[in-house]
Amino acid sequence: MRTTTIRLRLCGALATVLVAAGIASGPAAQADERPPTLAELAQEHGRYYGSATDNPELTDGPYKALLGSEFDQITPGNGMKWYATEPQQGVFDFAKGDEIVNLARANHQKVRGHTLVWHSQLPGWLTGREWTAPELRAVLKKHIQTEVRHYRGKVFAWDVVNEAFNEDGTYRETVFYKTLGPGYIADSLRWARQADPRVRLYLNDYNIEAVGPKSDAYHRLAKKLKARGVPLDGIGMQAHLALQYGYPTSLEDNLRRFSRLGLDTALTEVDVRMLLPADDAKLATQAQWYRDLTEACLAVRRCVGVTLWDYTDKYSWIPAFFPGEGAALPWDEELRPKPAYFAIREALGDE
Ligand code: G3I
Numbered sequence: 001m002r003t004t005t006i007r008l009r010l011c012g013a014l015a016t017v018l019v020a021a022g023i024a025s026g027p028a029a030q031a032d033e034r035p036p037t038l039a040e041l042a043q044e045h046g047r048y049y050g051s052a053t054d055n056p057e058l059t060d061g062p063y064k065a066l067l068g069s070e071f072d073q074i075t076p077g078n079g080m081k082w083y084a085t086e087p088q089q090g091v092f093d094f095a096k097g098d099e100i101v102n103l104a105r106a107n108h109q110k111v112r113g114h115t116l117v118w119h120s121q122l123p124g125w126l127t128g129r130e131w132t133a134p135e136l137r138a139v140l141k142k143h144i145q146t147e148v149r150h151y152r153g154k155v156f157a158w159d160v161v162n163e164a165f166n167e168d169g170t171y172r173e174t175v176f177y178k179t180l181g182p183g184y185i186a187d188s189l190r191w192a193r194q195a196d197p198r199v200r201l202y203l204n205d206y207n208i209e210a211v212g213p214k215s216d217a218y219h220r221l222a223k224k225l226k227a228r229g230v231p232l233d234g235i236g237m238q239a240h241l242a243l244q245y246g247y248p249t250s251l252e253d254n255l256r257r258f259s260r261l262g263l264d265t266a267l268t269e270v271d272v273r274m275l276l277p278a279d280d281a282k283l284a285t286q287a288q289w290y291r292d293l294t295e296a297c298l299a300v301r302r303c304v305g306v307t308l309w310d311y312t313d314k315y316s317w318i319p320a321f322f323p324g325e326g327a328a329l330p331w332d333e334e335l336r337p338k339p340a341y342f343a344i345r346e347a348l349g350d351e
Contacts, residue, residue, distance in 0.1 A: 039072035041348035045298050048073040048110060048305035049348070052269065055079055055096045057315050058103065062335055067311065068107040075112040075268070075307050076100040077317075080151075081121045086143055089125045094150050101154045112268065112307065113155035115204065116144050117188050118162040119174035127175070136179045141191050148195035159204035159236055159268070160192050161185050167207060169217035185221070186230045193231035204236030204268055209293075210248035211257075222261050234264035239293060240309065242325070243274040243282060247289050252296040259302040267297055269309040271328035272340070273318045278327040287339035290330060294347035 042049040050073025058064055067074065078084060079096030086092050097113075104111045117140065131139070148158065164172055164185060171177050176184045189201050203222070208215040218235055225232045235258045241247070248254075255265045272289045274282045297303040310316055312331040319326045330340040 035345075036350065037070045038344060038348065039070060041345060041350055042305065043072065044349065047297065047303070048307075049344075050074055050109070050112070050305060050307035051311040052077040052114075052307060052309045053100065053103075054310070054315065055099055057310075058099065060314075063312065063314065064103075066331070066335060068103070068109075070311070071109060073110045073112065073305060073307060074100060074104050075114050077114075077310065078121070080113055080147070081115060081118065082126070082143060083121045083123045085147055087123050089123075089139070090142070092146055092150070094147075097151065101151065105154075111151075111155045112266075113148075113151055113158040113199070114268075115159040115162040116147060116192065117160060117176060117184070119172065119176070120163075122175075131175070131179055133179050136176070137187070140176065140180070140184065140188065144188055144191045145195040148192050148199065152196040152199070155199060157200040157202055157234065157266075158192055158196075160188050160201050162204045163206065164203065165205060165208075165214050165217045167214055169213035186225060186228070189225070189231050200233040200264060201231055202234040202236045202264075202266070202268075203232065204238060206238040206240050206269070208235075209237045209239050209241070209251045209254065209267075211250040211254050215254055219257060219261070222258065222263060226261055226263075232263065234266060234304070236266050236268035238269035238309075239267045239271075240269060241272045241289060241293075243272065243285055243289075247292060251293060252299050255296060255300040255303050259300055263302065265297075265300065265303045267293060267303070267306045270306060271309045271316060271318065273322060273325045273328035276324055276326050283327070283339050286327075287343035290340040291343035291347045294344050298347070 038049040049071055051067060051071045052075045053067055054077040076097055079100055084096050085094060101111055126139070166172050171182055192201050203218060205214065205218065208218055222232060222235060258265050270293065272286045274286060294306060297306050308329060311329055312333065312335055313327055313329050314333045314335065316326060316328050318328045330338055330344060332338055
């Protein structure tokens with residue numbers, strides 16, 4: 001994509017010459033001088049810049065156009081989760097995920113698969129009864145392998161296990177942990193690898209951007225898994241940040257210590273919420289945080305990219321989950337870019 005940007009800039013220069021020579025003029029020449037997108041800027045650094053999206057939003061034309069033009073990676077916000085993909089035991093429905101994958105293909109975007117094993121948004125048939133360990137093992141293996149096989153070659157990475165730890169670094173007592181013990185994580189990774197030898201396999205969680213008990217737990221687990229030859233390729237840090245809790249200043253060091261284990265890292269679900277109403281000061285701080293987190297990823301070789309948890313306040317999950325908070329994304333509810341958007345551009349080296 002380096003080529004694309006260079007080509008565009010040459011086009012711009014060429015247009016200027018042609019205009020000066022009276023050979024070309026007006027809008028056609030100016031159209032070639034469109035600024036590079038976040039995706040193009042990120043690609044100059046060998047990274048992607050992405051956004052989550054969700055099926056219902058795809059009827060919104062202007063939203064869909066920006067999603068398709070500004071980003072080179074998308075993540076389905078809900079469409080690949082267990083409740084959506086296996087609504088009845090053994091009956092799989094990939095319609096929602098497929099819609100996102102097809103959109104990505106049309107826009108030449110990569111897809112992060114999200115997510116195979118999570119305690120939330122599970123189907124009723126799974127949560128509504130007790131399971132023996134052998135039963136649940138079989139259910140888990142089938143779910144993982146059927147979904148990973150379906151998306152083989154179509155997603156470049158999977159969040160295999162999502163949110164496995166508590167804040168204090170103990171294992172979250174999910175149905176999987178309680179029934180199968182902590183080994184369900186290694187098993188899930190192995191099953192995913194069997195189903196797709198090439199896809200990048202991640203563990204993903206929130207509040208692990210800074211060095212602390214929860215990210216320490218991931219570091220310990222990742223080290224152990226790597227030592228045992230379990231197929232783990234990366235750690236996804238969701239980065240659902242909030243102005244009132246402070247910026248995770250150890251983010252860059254933290255990314256680096258996972259790189260040293262031979263792992264990729266990614267910022268997978270970025271948003272920076274604030275107490276409403278937003279004002280200029282809060283938006284300026286938010287912009288600084290987006291700048292800082294983008295720079296942190298660029299500073300660490302194995303941080304492969306950044307994904308916003310949707311790109312516009314119009315479709316953010318925040319107001320529904322944190323009443324009184326919001327304005328978390330770089331575009332506002334009218335799809336207008338906010339200071340955060342320009343800060344990201346600067347961090348990515350836009351001239
Ligand atoms: O599908 C139903 C719809 O039929 C119904 O009319 C509507 C009424 O509320 O609800 C719809 O379900 C909603 C679902 O999203 C799909 O839109 C749920 O209520 C809502 O709770 C659910 O929220 C999702 C949330 O995960 C659930 O925990 C968000 O959209 C999604 O962005 C969010 O994503 C998670 C990541 O997967 C993991 N990390 C945290 C992140 C934020 O919570």
